[in-house]
Structures are given as structure tokens and as C-alpha cells.
Amino acid sequence: MAVIAGVTTVFGLVLTLSPGSDVEAQRISSQLDLDSGELRPALSALAVEAMAAEEQEQATPLFTVEEQQRAARIAAAAPSRANIADQQLVTDNQQQKPPVEEVTAPPEPQLTEKTFEVKAGDTLSRLFSRAGLNDSAMYQVLRGEGLSDQLGRLRQGQQIDFVLNEEGQLQQLTLHQNRTKKLQANLGEEGFKTTEVSREPDIILAFAGGEIESSFALSARRAGLNNRLSSNLASIFGWQIDFGRDLRRGDRFSVLYEELHVDGEKVGYGRILSANFHNRGKNLTAILFTNSEGHSEYFAPDGTSLRKAFIRTPLEYSRISSRFDPQRRHPILNRVRPHQGTDFAAPTGTPVRAAGDGRVRHARRDGGYGRTIRIQHGNGVETVYAHLNGYASGIQEGGRVRQGQVIGYVGMSGMATGPHLHYEYRQHGQPRDPMRVALPDADPVPKEQMTAFQTQSQPLMAQLATRDESFQVAMAEE
Structure with a gap:
């Protein structure tokens, strides 16, 4: 083997090492340094390429920094091919979409x-x-x-x-x-x-008061009450005051009532809610109370009823043509035949009202009485209405009626010489003189409803007292 002095010669030897049978075959490249005798791993092809790339990057660039930055700005501003393709697709779809036709509503009918x-x-x-x-x-x-x-x-x-x-x-x-x-x-x-x-009207509370000078009707009109309100006021206190004979100059009255308004204009009158009447030194107060059954009635502040259980005259009549007389001679039969009721002469068709609450026992023809209604009132009392021209709508045997409800109309059916109502008041089957019999009081407010009555009555009495000084004086005197 020849050695050249002063020169280090390194031969790269590639040794192939064969692994054992239990290790996956793998090719390993190594480098032998002849001077030192060390065996070093050889660089792989990938490492050689990476080193070449690094050397190329360190070489002089083809473009300056300014040119590279300008190129980057232009590339960022330009749309990508994908965006251009999407925009083209949207445009094509819009062009292919059919136009929407406008739907025109049918014209409104001309009325x-x-x-x-x-x-x-x-x-x-x-x-x-x-x-x-x-x-x-x-x-x-x-x-x-x-x-x-x-x-x-x-x-x-x-x-x-x-x-x-x-x-x-x-x-x-x-x-x-x-x-x-x-x-x-x-x-x-x-x-x-x-x-x-x-259309439900608006309800506004109103007050009216006056003093009797010559007549109640004239004083009520001066106070602003129309005929219906003044008539209702007389009916409320009609059981305690005879408005034809008991009124005196200086008597006073006050009323809290409802006015009906539509669009700010008064169109009528509603109910009387509370009222006071000072007559001949006696003060009377009425409060409207609606019970649990929906029935409305006037009571005194202590809950006692202001009415009697029966109306003495169940219609507006012209005159009494024949009174109760057990020895009367019959005008048609011309013989003595007891007249067991009172005859009220009135024009045909005049409304006849139930004298009291009760149940209709009879509503049909009854011999010489003609068309007749008989009402049972309880406690053995029955009233009879004869010679009727007809029955009011809804009146039938077994049905309930309220005091003052129209049940029929004056006529001259049966044995009658002219239009009139023959009215009887019977107690336990025995006839009584309707104009003289002692009439029982109506029922007071039931005990179980006294709390509800006080809840309704106290605000009404307070409003009446606030507006009527004479009522305050009368309450103080009591």
C-alpha cells in the first residue's frame, strides 16, 4: 500500500452491514476517515438536497426586496381563480332562474x-x-x-x-x-x-236633588230627572209614601243614577243606584242590591226590603168598575152572586203584571173567567187575573214569575161587558178584598249575603252623602 507524505487522503468506503434475522433489513451508509480511522454516518440524499437548497437561498436573489413586496401586493389584490369561478357560477344561475310573476289580488267588489x-x-x-x-x-x-x-x-x-x-x-x-x-x-x-x-254605552254616575214646592213631578223635572226616572223614584218609595197625598212643601229628595253615553254624548238613563227621600220629618234611604242569583232589588241600609210582597194594583187602570162585594148582583146573570175580587177598567191590551213572585199554576181558559192566570206565591196566597185578551210571551204553567213582570193583557174574554181586569187575592183558598188586605213585607237580604250587601251599599251611600248635604244632616240626626 503506497502512502503519499504530507497529503491526507480520505477514502469514502461504503460498508454494508447485514442485520440479524430478527431485525428488519435496513440499508445503512457510513463514511470512513482514513486519517483518524473513525467510521462516521454518511449523509443521506435528502440531507444533501437540503444543503444544496440552503446554499441556493444564500446565493444572490433574482429580485430585490422592493420588487418582491410589490408582487405580493398585486397577488393579494387579484381574485383567485376559485373566486372567479364561484362568481361566474352565481351569474350563470341568476341568468338561468325564471322571472317571478307578480300576483295581482282580485279587485274589491264595489258596494x-x-x-x-x-x-x-x-x-x-x-x-x-x-x-x-x-x-x-x-x-x-x-x-x-x-x-x-x-x-x-x-x-x-x-x-x-x-x-x-x-x-x-x-x-x-x-x-x-x-x-x-x-x-x-x-x-x-x-x-x-x-x-x-x-253597542255597550259608557256609564257615568250622575246626581240630582230637589225640594218639593208644588208637586213632585214638577220638582223632579226641575232637578233634571226625566219622566222614567221620576216614575222609578216614586215606585221605589211607593210602599212607604203615598205620592198623591203624603207629600208636603219642603220635602226633599236626592238620587244617584246612571247616565248612558255614546261617543261622549248622552243617549239615555240607566238605573237608580241609591236614593234618599225626606218626607214629613222621616228620612228614607234606598240602596240597589243585586243578589247571588242576579236579581236586583232596593233595600234600606239595614237590609230590610222597601217593598211589600205584593202589588196592590197590578196594572195602570182608568177606574175601579166593581169592588169586592159578597152581595153584588151579577150584571149579566142579574142575580146576587158574590164578587170575590176587584175589577179594574182599562183599554184592551193594557199590560197586566204579576202582583208578587211566584209560580204559574194555571194559564188557560176558565169558564166565565175567560183567559185566566193563577199564580201561587207561597204561604197559602194565590192571585187570579181573569178576562185577559192574551198571555205575555213565555208565560206557561209551571213557570216562575217576578213581581211586576208582565204576564198578560187586558181584554173581555169570558162573561164580561167591557175590557177590564178581574183581580182576586186568595189566602188559603178564601177570597180577600185586594184593596184592604194587609200585605206582608218582602223578604230582607238573606243573612249569608249581608257581607256582599254591605260591600255594595256603603260606597253608594258615601257618594250620595258626598253630593247631598241634606242627606248628611238626616244621617246625623238618626
């Missing part, structure tokens, strides 16, 4: 409204004619369902509205009965149907 005021002598047929409609259109409404029979009950001053379509055919008819109620007939698939449409 015409004609309004008329009911004048004296007007009929429904005449009003239809004014609206350009014939009797055939009117009969279609009247033959319809609901309350169509009430459309013919016209009063002067009412308003009636006709709503017509383009062909002039009636679609709706409205009869305004007053400011809060109207009858309305609407055309449907099965013809016209008439219903009542009500």
Missing part, C-alpha cells in the same frame, strides 16, 4: 250604501222602493233566518241603511233602533240572516 230616515207613514216596502229595490228583495229578507220579523217595526226618526253591489242587488240591510241597538240582515250562502247588534 254602494243608501241611507234613509224613517218618516211618518213609511213602510218597509216604501223604503225598499226608495232604495231602488222591489218587494221581491224585501221578501227575501223577511223570509230569512233570525229576527227578520222585527224589521217591520218602524218608528219615525229611525235610520235605515241599504248596501248594494254593482248589479244593484241587496247585500246588507241595517235598521238603527237607537244609538246602542240595531238590527242587521246580512246575505250569506243560504240567504239573509237578521241579528241584533248591540
